[in-house]
Amino acid sequence: MEDLALILKEAGVVGAGGAGFPTYAKLKRDGIKVYIANGVECEPLLWTNKELLLNAPHMVIEGFKLLVDFVGAERGIIALKGKYKEILDLIAKTVREYGYNFEIFAGSDHYPLGDEHVLVYESVGRVVPAGGIPLMVGAIVNNVETIYNVYRAVVERKPVIEKLVTVGGDVGDPVTVIVPIGMKFKEILSALNIDYEGKVLIEGGVMTGKIVSPEDPVTKTTGGLLLFKEGHPAIARMSAPISYILKRARTCCIQCRYCTDQCPRYLLGHDLEPHKIMMSMAFDMGMSVRKSALLCSECGVCEAYSCPQGLSPKRVNQYLKAKLSQEGIKYTPQPNVAPRIDRDYRKVPTQRLMDRIDIKRFDKKAPLIKEKLRADEVTILMKQHIGVPAVPVVSVGDHVEEGEVIAKVPEGSLGANVHASISGKVEFVSNALVVLRRERNNHG
Ligand code: SF4
Ligand code: SF4
Numbered sequence: 001m002e003d004l005a006l007i008l009k010e011a012g013v014v015g016a017g018g019a020g021f022p023t024y025a026k027l028k029r030d031g032i033k034v035y036i037a038n039g040v041e042c043e044p045l046l047w048t049n050k051e052l053l054l055n056a057p058h059m060v061i062e063g064f065k066l067l068v069d070f071v072g073a074e075r076g077i078i079a080l081k082g083k084y085k086e087i088l089d090l091i092a093k094t095v096r097e098y099g100y101n102f103e104i105f106a107g108s109d110h111y112p113l114g115d116e117h118v119l120v121y122e123s124v125g126r127v128v129p130a131g132g133i134p135l136m137v138g139a140i141v142n143n144v145e146t147i148y149n150v151y152r153a154v155v156e157r158k159p160v161i162e163k164l165v166t167v168g169g170d171v172g173d174p175v176t177v178i179v180p181i182g183m184k185f186k187e188i189l190s191a192l193n194i195d196y197e198g199k200v201l202i203e204g205g206v207m208t209g210k211i212v213s214p215e216d217p218v219t220k221t222t223g224g225l226l227l228f229k230e231g232h233p234a235i236a237r238m239s240a241p242i243s244y245i246l247k248r249a250r251t252c253c254i255q256c257r258y259c260t261d262q263c264p265r266y267l268l269g270h271d272l273e274p275h276k277i278m279m280s281m282a283f284d285m286g287m288s289v290r291k292s293a294l295l296c297s298e299c300g301v302c303e304a305y306s307c308p309q310g311l312s313p314k315r316v317n318q319y320l321k322a323k324l325s326q327e328g329i330k331y332t333p334q335p336n337v338a339p340r341i342d343r344d345y346r347k348v349p350t351q352r353l354m355d356r357i358d359i360k361r362f363d364k365k366a367p368l369i370k371e372k373l374r375a376d377e378v379t380i381l382m383k384q385h386i387g388v389p390a391v392p393v394v395s396v397g398d399h400v401e402e403g404e405v406i407a408k409v410p411e412g413s414l415g416a417n418v419h420a421s422i423s424g425k426v427e428f429v430s431n432a433l434v435v436l437r438r439e440r441n442n443h444g
Contacts, residue, residue, distance in 0.1 A: 004024075004027065004066060004067075004070045004150075004154065005024040005027045005070075006024070007153055007154055008022075008023050008024040008027075008150060008153055008154075009022070009024040009409070009416075009417070010153075010159070010417060011149070011152075011153035011158070011159040011160060011417070011419075012159050012160045012220070012390075012416040012417040012418055012419055013146065013149045013150055013153055013160055013416070014146070014160070014220050014221070014384070014385040014386075014416045015142070015143060015146050015221070016143050016145035016146045016149060016163070016220060016221060016223070017038065017041075017049070017114070017143030017144075017145060017146065017221075017223060018116075018143065018221065019221065019385075019386055020219070020220055020221040020384055020385035020386055020416070021385070021386045022385055022386065022387060022414060022415060022416045023142065023146055023149075023150065025414055026135070026140055026142070027067070027070060027071055027140070028071065028135055028140070029070070029071050029072055031138050032071045032072060032073040032074070032135075032138055032139070032140060033073065033074050033075065033124075033137075033138035033139065034073060034074065034075045034076075034077060034123075034124050034138065034139045034140075035064070035067060035068045035071060035073035035075070035076050035077070035139075035140050035141075035142075036077045036078075036079050036105075036119060036120065036123060036124075036134075036139060036140070036141045036142075037060065037064045037076070037077070037078045037079065037102075037142060037144055037147055038079050038114055038116070038119060038141050038142065038143050038144065039053055039060075039078060039079060039080045039087075039091075039143075039144040040079050040080065040081055040107055040113045040114035040119060041081075041114060042081070042110075042111050042112050042113045042114035042115075042350065043111075043112075043114070043204070043205030043206070043207055043208060043209075043223070043224070044111070044205065044206060044207070044350060044353065044354050044359060044363060045166070045168045045169060045174070045205065045206060045224065045226060045359060045362055045363060045366075046166045046168070046205050046223055046224045046366075047166045047168070047174070047176050047365065047366035047367075047368075048145060048164040048165065048166050048176055048223050048224070049143065049144050049145060050084060050087055051164065051166075051176045051366070051367065051368040052144055052145055052148055052164060052368075053080070053087050053090070053091060053144060054086070054087060054090065054368075055368050055370070056148060057090055057091055057094040058094060059148050059151040059152070059155075060091075060144050060147050060148050060151070061078075061091070061094050061095060061098060061100065061102070062098075062151050062155065063147040063148055063149075063150040063151030063152075063154070063155075064076060064078065064102065064147050065098070065100055066150060066151070066154055067140075067142065067147065067150060068102075071140060073140070075103060075124075076100070076101075076102040076103070077102065077103045077104070077105050077123055077124070078091055078095070078102055078103070078104050078105070079105040079107060079119055079123050080104065080105070080106060080107065081106070081107050081108075081109055081113070082106035082107060082108065082109070083109050088104065088106055091104060092104055105122075105123040107119070107122055107123070108122075108347070109349060109350045109351065110347040110348055110349055110350060111207065111299070111301065111348050111349075111350045111353050112207070112264055112297070112299040112301070115264060115297050115299060116128070116133075116134055116141045117134075117264075117265065117268055117270075117297065118264050118268070119141060120134050120137065120139050120141065121268055121339065124139065126138075126139065126336075127268050127269055127336055127337055127338065127339060128268075129333040129334050129335060129336055129337070130265070130269075130270035130271055130272070130295050130331070130333065130334040130337065131270075131294060131295055131331035131332065131333040131334060132333035132334075136333065137336070145164060145223075158403065159403055159405075159417070159419040160181070160220055160416075160419065161180060161181055161402065161403060161419050161420070161421040162178050162179060162180055162181060162372060162421065163178070163179055163181055163218050163219070163220060163222055164176055164177070164178055164223075164368070165177055165178075165179055165188065165218060165222055165223065165224060165225055166223065166224045166225070166226075166366045167188060167189070167192060167194065167224075167225045167226075167227075167366070168224065168225075168226050168227075168362065168364075168366050169202070169206075169226035169227040169228050169234075169359075169362050170199065170227050170228050170229055170232070170362060171194050171227050173364070174362070174364055174365070174366035175192065175366050175367060175368075175369055176366045176367065176368045176369070177191075177192070177368075177369050177372075177373050178368075178369070178370070178371075178372040178373065179218050179372065179373045179375070180218075180372070180373070180374075180375045180378055180421035180422050181217075181218055181219060181220060181378065181380060181384075181421040182217045182218065182375070182378025182379050182380035182381075182421050182422075182436070183217060183218050183373065183375040183378055183421075184214065184215055184216065184217050184218075184375075184377075184379065185201055185203070185212060185213075185214050185215075185216055185217070185218070185225055186214035186215060187373075187375055188218070188225060188373060189214070189225075189227075191373045191374075194227070196214060196227055198229060198230060199227040199228060199229055199230070200227070200228055200229075200230055200232075200235045200239070201213070201214060201225060201226070201227055202224070202225070202226040202227075202228065202234070202235065202238070203216065203222055203224070203225060204222070204223055204224055204226075205223070205224055205226070206226060206234040206304075206357060206359060207299060207300040207301075207304060207353075208298060208299065208300060209224065209226065209238075210238065211235060211238050211239060217378065217379040217380070217381065219381055219384035220384040220385065220416075221384060221385075232358070233357050233358050234357050234358070234359055237300075237303055237304065237312060237315075240312070240315075242315065242319055245311075245312050245315045245316060245319070246281060246316065246319065248309075248310075248311055249278050249281040249282075249311055249312075249313075249316050250281045250282040251282075252309045252311060253275070253278040253279065253281075253282075253309065253311055254308075254309060255275055255278075255279065256275070256308060257273075257275040258306040258307060258308065259274040259275055259278070259301075259302035259303075259306045259307055259311075259313045260272075260273045260274050260275045260276075261306075261346055262301055262302070262305065262306045262346050262348060263301060263302055263306075264297070264299055264301060264347075264348075265295055265296065265297055265299075266340065267339060267340050267342075267343040267346055267347075268337075268339050268340075268343070269337035269338050269339045269340060270295050270334075270337065271292055271295065271334065271337075272292050272293075272295040272296060273289075273292065274296070274302050274313035274316075274317065275313075276289045276292075277289060277290065277292065277293055277313060277316060277317060277320065278311065278313055278316060281316060290320055290324070291324065291329060291331060292331075293316070293317040293320035293321055293324065294320075294321055294324060294329075294330070294331040295331060296313075296314065296317035296318075296321070298314055298317065298318060299314075300314050301348055301353075302314055303315065304353065304356065304357050305348055305352075305353050305356055305357075375421075375422060375438075376422075376437065376438045377427070377435065377436065377437045377438070378421050378422055378435070378436050379433055379434075379435050380406065380407075380418055380420075380421060380433060380434050380435075380436065381418075381432065381433050382407050382418060382431060382432055382433060382434070383432070384416070384418070385415060385416040386414065387409070387413060387414035387415035387416070388409070388410060388413045388414065388415045389407075389415065389431065389432070390407035390408055390409055390415055390416065390417060390418045391407055391408055391409075391410055391431075392406060392407045392429050392430075392431070392434055393405060393406065393407060393408055394406045394407075394426045394429060394434060395426060395429060396426050396427065396428065396429055397425065397426060398425070398426045399423075399424070399425055399426075399439070400420040400423065400424065400425075400426060400436060401420065401423045402420055402421065402422055402423045403419055403420065404419060404420045405417055405418070405419055405420075406418055406419060406420050406426075406434050406436075407434065418434075420436055421436075422436055422438055423438070423439075424436045424437050424438040424439050425437055425439055
């Protein structure tokens with residue numbers, strides 16, 4: 001078989017459920033004990049993974065088989081939430097039909113079960129070293145939409161040019177749509193007749209997402225587009241300026257350590273104690289405390305769920321991570337550690353989390369609309385992934401066909417190729433983005 005890693009590199013497949021790590025670079029072929037298909041989707045209100053599993057189970061399972069066989073993993077585990085019985089039964093039935101020996105892990109309804117470190121521990125009982133990656137314990141984890149993209153790249157020879165996006169939050173009836181990469185959020189809302197006047201847009205989930213402009217485009221990692229009225233607790237945290245967050249950290253933290261006691265990474269045994277990091281904003285606690293911010297997964301439990309003072313250790317950690325990165329300071333992965341003894345009692349139930357941040361009333365299914373939304377213009381970013389930006393290989397005025405490469409990863413660098421998500425004319429090119437516009441006679 002042609003080298004799978006090469007096909008995925010050419011097709012621009014990156015982690016669809018996280019920061020966009022290029023998938024080909026994860027495919028080590030030595031000592032892989034377990035491959036985990038992550039279909040947990042623990043962020044409240046998002047349905048892309050669930051809808052994909054319900055609508056295209058065969059593609060996910062065949063894609064997973066390709067990956068498991070390619071790396072020679074001893075075990076293949078499909079991780080889902082036990083509460084979605086319909087999905088669980090469908091996936092189990094499909095696996096049986098194929099006769100594959102994949103295991104199904106039915107996880108509990110806790111947040112953030114989908115975090116790679118948490119999932120590896122919950123499903124196979126191994127703690128990924130602090131500051132490390134699952135490969136260090138012989139595990140690879142891929143989101144199910146990434147695996148679907150693997151299937152499309154290998155079997156259908158289609159590069160990554162579209163994305164499943166849940167449009168939800170304060171919108172009445174949420175839906176999951178398939179959109180061309182580069183379609184602007186305002187175009188998606190307009191196509192769905194959703195009025196966003198007086199609302200704030202979040203790309204991703206309420207816990208790990210970010211506030212975006214209606215003018216911003218969908219990327220390979222956009223999982224959700226959530227709308228909330230200005231002032232809703234889910235967005236108040238995100239919009240506060242960092243100077244205010246730091247000032248409150250210095251003056252209002254009562255050192256109760258709830259943030260630490262409920263931090264999912266601390267509970268795994270990692271040396272991350274956000275209450276100490278908060279203290280270090282006012283007092284010198286030494287470099288090791290500040291450096292521990294690098295272990296933060298930015299799950300948001302501390303700010304959205306734990307802190308009685310409404311503080312944000314997560315934002316403080318993000319601030320410190322940026323500073324440490326500028327200084328070139330990295331965290332050396334620590335050898336394996338054991339989870340805290342009281343971990344099981346301190347996990348955060350998703351329902352309670354949703355109550356706490358006042359989003360339970362928006363928790364509705366977001367069924368998939370199967371027909372892809374049409375975009376007449378797309379703004380395609382050159383960096384939608386971890387690594388170096390792709391370099392445009394098209395010029396203004398060129399005509400490109402859907403699926404054609406418009407930007408390439410420089411030889412020898414980590415990154416992902418970028419493809420035209422619609423057929424049309426190149427309107428604009430820079431190092432950061434390419435704009436394509438459908439031509440008049442092009443109805444495709
Ligand atoms: S966001 Fe908070 S709770 Fe989550 S890993 Fe970071 S410090 Fe821990
Ligand atoms: S939970 Fe809030 S008040 Fe308590 S230690 Fe953490 S940041 Fe400080």
